[in-house]
Amino acid sequence: xxxxxxxxxxxxxxxxxxxxxxxxxxxxxxxxxxxxxxxxxxxxxxxxxxxxxxxxxxxxxxxxxxxxxxxxxxxxxxxxxxxxxxxxxxxxxxxxxxxxxxxxxxxxxxxxxxxxxxxxxxxxxxxxxxxxxxxxxxxxxxxxxxxxxxxxxxxxxxxxxxxxxxxxxxxxxxxxxxxxxxxxxxxxxxx
Amino acid sequence: xxxxxxxxxxxxxxxxxxxxxxxxxxxxxxxxxxxxxxxxxxxxxxxxxxxxxxxxxxxxxxxxxxxxxxxxxxxxxxxxxxxxxxxxxxxxxxxxxxxxxxxxxxxxxxxxxxxxxxxxxxxxxxxxxxxxxxxxxxxxxxxxxxxxxxxxxxxxxxxxxxxxxxxxxxxxxxxxxxxxxxxxxxxxxxx
DNA sequence: TTACTTATTGAACAAGTGTTCAAGTTATTT
DNA sequence: AAATAACTTGAACACTTGTTCAATAAGTAA
Numbered sequence: 381x382x383x384x385x386x387x388x389x390x391x392x393x394x395x396x397x398x399x400x401x402x403x404x405x406x407x408x409x410x411x412x413x414x415x416x417x418x419x420x421x422x423x424x425x426x427x428x429x430x431x432x433x434x435x436x437x438x439x440x441x442x443x444x445x446x447x448x449x450x451x452x453x454x455x456x457x458x459x460x461x462x463x464x465x466x467x468x469x470x471x472x473x474x475x476x477x478x479x480x481x482x483x484x485x486x487x488x489x490x491x492x493x494x495x496x497x498x499x500x501x502x503x504x505x506x507x508x509x510x511x512x513x514x515x516x517x518x519x520x521x522x523x524x525x526x527x528x529x530x531x532x533x534x535x536x537x538x539x540x541x542x543x544x545x546x547x548x549x550x551x552x553x554x555x556x557x558x559x560x561x562x563x564x565x566x567x568x569x570x571x
Numbered sequence: 572x573x574x575x576x577x578x579x580x581x582x583x584x585x586x587x588x589x590x591x592x593x594x595x596x597x598x599x600x601x602x603x604x605x606x607x608x609x610x611x612x613x614x615x616x617x618x619x620x621x622x623x624x625x626x627x628x629x630x631x632x633x634x635x636x637x638x639x640x641x642x643x644x645x646x647x648x649x650x651x652x653x654x655x656x657x658x659x660x661x662x663x664x665x666x667x668x669x670x671x672x673x674x675x676x677x678x679x680x681x682x683x684x685x686x687x688x689x690x691x692x693x694x695x696x697x698x699x700x701x702x703x704x705x706x707x708x709x710x711x712x713x714x715x716x717x718x719x720x721x722x723x724x725x726x727x728x729x730x731x732x733x734x735x736x737x738x739x740x741x742x743x744x745x746x747x748x749x750x751x752x753x754x755x756x757x758x759x760x761x762x
Numbered sequence: 763t764t765a766c767t768t769a770t771t772g773a774a775c776a777a778g779t780g781t782t783c784a785a786g787t788t789a790t791t792t
Numbered sequence: 793a794a795a796t797a798a799c800t801t802g803a804a805c806a807c808t809t810g811t812t813c814a815a816t817a818a819g820t821a822a
Contacts, residue, residue, distance in 0.1 A: 381788080382799070398681040402593045406780055416801050417781070423799090427780065478677055485740050486669055486677050490589040503740050534737070535750065541740070542733025546725070549676050549694055549732070559726065566761060572818080573769070597810055607771050608811070614769090618810065 383423060388413045393434040397480045400487050401431050401495070432498055438480045439502025442467065446509045456513035457522055460536065461564055469543045469560045476547025476556055479503075479540075507533050527571040539563050574614065579604045584625040588671045591678050592622050592686070623689055629671045630693025633658065637700045647704035648713055651727065652755055660734045660751045667738025667747055670694075670731075698724050718762040730754050 395412050396404050406427055410417060424430040446463050453459035469476060478486075481499040488496045510533035517523050523532070543563070547556040586603050587595050597618055601608060615621040637654050644650035660667060669677075672690040679687045705720035705727075714723070734754075738747040 400593070400678055400681070402591070403678075403682050405778085407778090418783075418802075419800050421781070477680075482736055482740060483677050483680075486674050486736075487591055487594075489668075489674075489739065490591070491594050500740060531750075534746065535753075538730075538733035538737045538747075538750065540733075541736035542729035542731075545673055545677075545732035545736050546729045548680065549673060549691060555725065556729075559722075559729065562726075566757065570757060570760070596808085598808090609772075609813080610770050612811070 383413070383415055383419065385423070388415065388423070389434060389437050392430055393438055393480065396431055396434050397438075397477070397483070401484065401492075402487065428492075428495065432495060435481065435484060435495065435498045435502065439498070439505060442481075442502065443505050443509060446506060450509075450513060455522065456517040456520070457564075457567070460510060460513055464536075464540055464560065468540050469547065469556060471547075471553035471557070474553055475551060476544055476553050478544050478548045482541055482544070503537070507537050510536050523571040532567075532571065574604070574606055574610065576614070579606065579614070580625060580628050583621055584629055584671065587622055587625050588629075588668070588674070592675065592683075593678065619683075619686065623686060626672065626675060626686065626689045626693065630689070630696060633672075633693065634696050634700060637697060641700075641704060646713065647708040647711070648755075648758070651701060651704055655727075655731055655751065659731050660738065660747060662738075662744035662748070665744055666742060667735055667744050669735050669739045673732055673735070694728070698728050701727050714762045723758075723762065 391412050392409055395408060399408070404427075406417060406420070409415075409420060409427075409430070413420065415423070420430070424433060445467050446459075449463040449466070450456065450459045453462060468479065481502045484499045485496055485503075488499070511529050514523065514527075514529035514532045514536075518525065518527065518529060539560075543556050543560055547553055582603050583600060586599060590599070595618075597608060597611070600606075600611060600618075600621070604611065606614070611621070615624060636658050637650075640654040640657070641647065641650045644653060659670065672693045675690045676687055676694075679690070701724035702720050705714065705718075705723045708714050709716065709718065709720060730751075734747050734751055738744055
């Protein structure tokens with residue numbers, strides 16, 4: 381029976397995400413996807429190509445999710461908050477994990493500039509989404525005119541990366557979730 | 572001639588830091604340290620033991636640096652700022668890199684809980700240093716009485732991790748350095 | 763110098779790695 | 793049913809990896 385491509389990508393992503401690109405062995409993938417080496421190579425090319433597919437798919441899903449929350453909320457700041465709360469700073473089995481893109485960039489930093497670029501582009505894409513929403517918020521009078529949407533978007537990325545990185549480093553998820561709210565409070569106060 | 576242990580650890584750390592634990596091969600280390608496999612194994616045990624030594628050494632150096640800046644500044648907030656500016660959010664060859672401990676935790680997340688713990692402990696140690704300095708700042712009336720030094724220390728770690736992670740993800744070092752100052756400004760304003 | 767300890771060398775090894783491909787199986791078309 | 797195409801299988805291969813160890817060299821003490 382032919383394999384389920386979407387499911388295979390999903391499972392491969394989970395494994396790459398958890399173990400990293402280099403620590404994930406083809407034999408791990410064979411077991412997880414329940415596919416033999418020949419099938420995997422016929423379907424995806426090779427390990428690096430499969431990883432790239434996972435990276436692009438993850439980035440696309442993230443961007444789609446942001447747009448979803450934007451559509452669900454008339455308040456753009458609330459849209460960003462919901463997106464982050466549900467997609468980014470969220471405990472999985474009591475632990476907050478890093479963004480797959482950020483983790484990949486970190487790992488591939490000194491090794492594979494090629495793969496790294498895809499992850500970088502994905503992050504920039506989400507940042508652009510933030511910027512558009514902050515601009516919309518400004519037009520709606522929700523943040524000050526003197527604030528800079530592009531800069532706020534960068535700041536927001538920094539906050540999310542910080543929270544997730546910290547949550548990943550320590551095992552205290554609840555503190556991090558609280559601090560996310562504090563950060564959003566400071567956003568409303570200062571801008 | 573006997574090898575220079577401190578220098579070897581320094582060089583190994585740089586390589587591990589740049590490439591990560593798994594991507595750094597023993598043969599890379601042999602070349603970088605200019606030592607043959609037998610010598611490295613006689614001196615450090617094995618790859619994992621050497622990595623652990625690098626991790627602990629890096630953590631110790633970080634903590635010593637924080638104490639150094641604490642001794643140099645009568646203002647504890649300034650001490651933290653100088654430490655971060657000089658040790659953490661600093662462009663190396665135009666690029667801001669991740670903390671060695673944070674990068675290692677991220678990489679070893681799903682693989683090696685044993686090594687991971689050493690990196691985690693090192694981070695907690697720096698956080699404790701921040702907390703002590705924030706407490707001192709509070710006693711000196713530099714931050715509000717209602718502020719919580721322990722929480723501020725966590726927040727500070729989040730900010731540093733966010734800035735470095737973002738600086739590492741994008742290649743724009745100058746923006747990040749500016750945002751560090753903005754973050755310290757917001758600290759003075761709100762607390 | 764001689765004897766002894768300590769450190770270095772580099773070829774070799776066993777296990778693990780990503781990947782291939784001829785043979786077999788399942789699906790689709792004629 | 794027969795022929796063709798599409799997909800799957802798993803043993804095998806070439807290469808890389810961390811690590812070992814007998815032989816050698818360098819340093820130290822008598």
